[in-house]
Amino acid sequence: MNAQAGQKAKTEAILKRFHEEGAVAGGYDGALLKRLWDFVRPHQGLLYATIVLGLLITGGGLVRPLIMRWAIDDGIMAKDASVLFKGAMAFGFFVLVEQLLQVVHVYARQLLGVRVITDLRRTTFEFLHALRMQFFDRQPV
DSSP: HHHHHHHHHHHHHHHHHOOOHHHHOOOOHHHHHHHHHHHHHGGGGHHHHHHHHHHHHHHHHHHHHHHHHHIIIIIITTOOOHHHHHHHHHHHHHHHHHHHHHHHHHHHHHHHHHHHHHHHHHHHHHHHHOOOOOHHHOOOO
């Protein structure tokens, strides 16, 4: 029994080291987020556009089942081909619009990320070039 308890404790210790969720969850740093917001602020229009597009895409995903229900209940069950055709056309239209919004959303999100990272890199580059050469002599990395 002692050997089994020791093995169980060893296994639990290994699993505890393997799972780092606790360390990641406690990693929120408000000051760091505030400093990063200074780089996002000039591009906040893109940020708000991505948020709005995300909400529209989510709403569009919720409309599709309603269209399918309408087409099935009023078209197939009632044996009305015109309602089924209208339902199919509406479903196709919503899928097309949703995919178009998805493309615009991904593009805007990537553009936002690239612009923020570019500003961050530019600031870091300017900071490093403003330092004296003696700093680099003392810092190995």
